[in-house]
Amino acid sequence: MAVADSNKRVRSTKHQPQRFIKKNRKPPQRAVAAAPLRQWPPKKNSKTSIVGACRYWMDGKCLHGDRCRNLHSWFRSSSGGGQTFSMSSKLEGHKKGITGIATDVSSSKIYTGDKDGIVRVWDVTGKCRKVVNIGREIGCMMMSSRNSLLFLGTVDAVKQWNTQRDVVELSLGGPIGQVYAIAMSHEEDMLFAGAQNGDITAWKLMATHNNISGIRKQFQQHSIMVGHTSVVTCIVAGSEYVFSGSMDHTIRKWSLTSLECVQTLRGHTGDVLSVLCWNEYLISCSMDKTIKVWGTTHDAGLVEEIYTRDEEDEGLALHGMFDEDGKPMLLCSCGDDSVRLYELPTFMERGRIFAKDQVRAIEAGRAGPYFFTGDWTGLVTVWKWNKENDDKDKALQQQH
Ligand SMILES: [Zn+2]
Numbered sequence: 001m002a003v004a005d006s007n008k009r010v011r012s013t014k015h016q017p018q019r020f021i022k023k024n025r026k027p028p029q030r031a032v033a034a035a036p037l038r039q040w041p042p043k044k045n046s047k048t049s050i051v052g053a054c055r056y057w058m059d060g061k062c063l064h065g066d067r068c069r070n071l072h073s074w075f076r077s078s079s080g081g082g083q084t085f086s087m088s089s090k091l092e093g094h095k096k097g098i099t100g101i102a103t104d105v106s107s108s109k110i111y112t113g114d115k116d117g118i119v120r121v122w123d124v125t126g127k128c129r130k131v132v133n134i135g136r137e138i139g140c141m142m143m144s145s146r147n148s149l150l151f152l153g154t155v156d157a158v159k160q161w162n163t164q165r166d167v168v169e170l171s172l173g174g175p176i177g178q179v180y181a182i183a184m185s186h187e188e189d190m191l192f193a194g195a196q197n198g199d200i201t202a203w204k205l206m207a208t209h210n211n212i213s214g215i216r217k218q219f220q221q222h223s224i225m226v227g228h229t230s231v232v233t234c235i236v237a238g239s240e241y242v243f244s245g246s247m248d249h250t251i252r253k254w255s256l257t258s259l260e261c262v263q264t265l266r267g268h269t270g271d272v273l274s275v276l277c278w279n280e281y282l283i284s285c286s287m288d289k290t291i292k293v294w295g296t297t298h299d300a301g302l303v304e305e306i307y308t309r310d311e312e313d314e315g316l317a318l319h320g321m322f323d324e325d326g327k328p329m330l331l332c333s334c335g336d337d338s339v340r341l342y343e344l345p346t347f348m349e350r351g352r353i354f355a356k357d358q359v360r361a362i363e364a365g366r367a368g369p370y371f372f373t374g375d376w377t378g379l380v381t382v383w384k385w386n387k388e389n390d391d392k393d394k395a396l397q398q399q400h
Helices: 002-015 388-399
Strands: 076-079 087-089 097-102 108-113 118-122 127-134 142-144 150-164 168-183 192-197 202-209 214-225 232-237 240-244 251-255 261-265 272-278 281-286 290-296 305-309 315-322 328-334 339-341 348-354 359-364 371-376 380-385
Touching: 076 087, 076 108, 097 150, 097 359, 097 371, 108 142, 108 150, 142 168, 142 388, 150 192, 150 240, 168 202, 168 214, 192 214, 192 232, 192 240, 240 272, 261 305, 315 359, 339 359
Parallel strands: 097 142, 168 232, 232 272, 272 315
Antiparallel strands: 076 348, 087 380, 097 108, 108 118, 118 127, 142 150, 150 168, 168 192, 192 202, 202 214, 232 240, 240 251, 251 261, 272 281, 281 290, 290 305, 315 328, 328 339, 339 348, 359 371, 371 380
16 A cells, blocks of 8 residues: 555656755855865765654554654754754645745745645735635746746746735746746846746846836747757756756756757756756756766866765755755755755755655745745645754753
């Protein structure tokens, strides 16, 4: 039964790839770049076998109580005795799998989208303030950082959402099939969407004339980037290049100026489901149960695989962020319904989140020490990073 169940999940992932999201709250200078390449691969003892959460307890049916050999907890967290993070709250309301989470720093609102096309808008207290039915599956969500525009990947289009009025104000056509990946250039003047047919549509922000409001800037279709032979599942834009991952097992590197494919990165033997840039490194995860780190190792500027980490389960989604102590953390959602929290560049496991079903959406908060996970049952969980010294301070206070 357990085997059949996991097979079903693995299959369903093939048709529901997860996009990559990366938004760092803090400047990335202190991240991986400072670490020399030889720190990959990390020490062997960084991989530990971890007791998982009790499936019976999750359903409120465990009869073993304290004697249960599995964890009766939604997470496991450690940092030298203290807790790296803890659960803050649960946002309940979605009935279908969460495909996107986005936060708006100007309004402190949290947006969540699901497979059924429902967008929910939450305030900081965790109250749902608005429910909007888009009418078609949402494949991914992305918030622009400067313009406070929210983009939703749907079928044959990207919907532009106005965060002031919380309505869809524009539909950008061009993609063919479901859009699973959206990314923006650093300048936020280029928008990219990867679709089911393997193409990436690029839009450019252009001034347009409008009878009512005069001149305003809008995204205009610029070009179609053709190359992938299967569904594009993830895109990330760096300062000079755009990287895209696909179910064709490859990652493509595109020039941001010419929008032409300049390199095809081969190495994964399964669907690539997530890519993220961390300074000069590219990190990817795949259905082949590996996380790969890529870097430019020669003068020619070619990107090469520099480290492969074997996971016990399929890698579904990656997200990079900093913990409260400023340490770079990599969150990796896996096929066993868990999210692993690794400290970079050592890949030391700092904790694990357990869910009832796969986590396809991970997002860092724009304000405060929070991050979010959304699972395939429709549950969104809010997590809080703890400061390493919090526990020590408390212990000291108790002594006095
Ligand atoms: Zn139990």
